[in-house]
Amino acid sequence: xxxxxxxxMKQPALGKKIFDLRKQKGLTQEELVEKCNISVxxxxxxxxxxxxxxxxxxxxxxxxxxxxxxIDELENEVVINNQDKRFLTTSWxxxxxxxxxxxxxxxADIFPINDDIFFIDKTSYLVIKLLSTLSFTLFFLGFxxxxxxxxxxxxxxxxxxxxxxxxxxxxxxVLSIDASVDALAVSVVxxxxxxxxxQIIFGFSLLQLNNKLGMLIKVNAIFEIVVGVCLASxxxxxxxxxxxxxxxxxxxxxxxxxxxx
Numbered sequence: 001x002x003x004x005x006x007x008x009m010k011q012p013a014l015g016k017k018i019f020d021l022r023k024q025k026g027l028t029q030e031e032l033v034e035k036c037n038i039s040v041x042x043x044x045x046x047x048x049x050x051x052x053x054x055x056x057x058x059x060x061x062x063x064x065x066x067x068x069x070x071i072d073e074l075e076n077e078v079v080i081n082n083q084d085k086r087f088l089t090t091s092w093x094x095x096x097x098x099x100x101x102x103x104x105x106x107x108a109d110i111f112p113i114n115d116d117i118f119f120i121d122k123t124s125y126l127v128i129k130l131l132s133t134l135s136f137t138l139f140f141l142g143f144x145x146x147x148x149x150x151x152x153x154x155x156x157x158x159x160x161x162x163x164x165x166x167x168x169x170x171x172x173x174v175l176s177i178d179a180s181v182d183a184l185a186v187s188v189v190x191x192x193x194x195x196x197x198x199q200i201i202f203g204f205s206l207l208q209l210n211n212k213l214g215m216l217i218k219v220n221a222i223f224e225i226v227v228g229v230c231l232a233s234x235x236x237x238x239x240x241x242x243x244x245x246x247x248x249x250x251x252x253x254x255x256x257x258x259x260x261x
Contacts (some may be wrong), residue, residue: 002197008057011088014046014049014053014058015046015047015048015050016047016049016054017048018043018046018047018061018065019047021062021065021067022047022065024144025065026124027065028161029044031045032061032064032065032128034063035062035064036061036063037059037060038061041056043061043081045077046061059067084133084145084149085259085260085261086259087141087142087145088142088145088146088255088258088259089256089259090138090142090219091138091139091141091142091143091145091255091259092139092142092252092253092255092256092259094134094135094138094139095135095139095142095248095251095255096252097131097139098132098135098136098139098248099126099248099249099252101128101131101132101135102132103131103249104128105128105129106124106241108120108124108128109173125174125177126174129171129173129174130170132170133166133167136163136166137163137166137167139164139251139252140159140162140166141159141163142255143155143159143251143255144156144159144160146209146213146255146258147159148207150209150212150213150222152205152208152209152225154201154204154205154208155205155206155208155209157205158198158201158202160203161198162198162202165194165195165198169191169195172187177241189234192232192234192237192240193231193232193234194230195228195231196227196228196229196230196231196232196233196240197228197232198228199224199225199227199228199231200224200225200228201228202224202228203220203221203222203223203224203225203226203227203228204221204225206220206221206224207216207221213258216250216253216254217254219250220247220250220254221253223246223247223250224242224247225238226240226243227240227243227244227247228240
């Protein structure tokens, strides 16, 4: 067994890991005590993160639990408290709201550009943009939380930039609602290039979490990069918008899974 690998873990991560292992084995604290001859109070304090046990005590508990570990997994262990989970839950819920509003917003944006008519009135257009900005911000704050939990500084910086630029973009759309078709077309090109480049960087920043969050975050990162390349190329912008649909869904799933760890 690689029991020594667990000694690098700090509290409360160590206690949570032992708690999870005990639950996986279907043991109560009293039953674990019988197997390792350590007091119930000691087990309770270790699992609660109130004390850091000696190496001998950890080894004894692990042997009782028949535990085996991979050092890379343990080094990347992050304990997410209930407050963080509630925050992430709020984020993925608003991710769903953003996803739904996105289709309505896309229709409202396309009609004025292509047909020189407004699909909805200006007040409704403003409300849609406000809801889109709010839901996107709360959605992406979930990734900001991940950057702090897992120490991904680049991800945090990119998320801040993303939120600010998204808000500016939505504000511009509202202020330029009466602009000419040519002016709107130019703004679409500029936004495609800027957000495409930002999407690529965002994708690479997610790759920093590959070893910590597994294959799903890697798939998310790849999708983000592909979307970014399509948007930045201009000629593949519509393909990028199509691929963006599963990309957002994966982002929501990522936050959902971490919130329910």
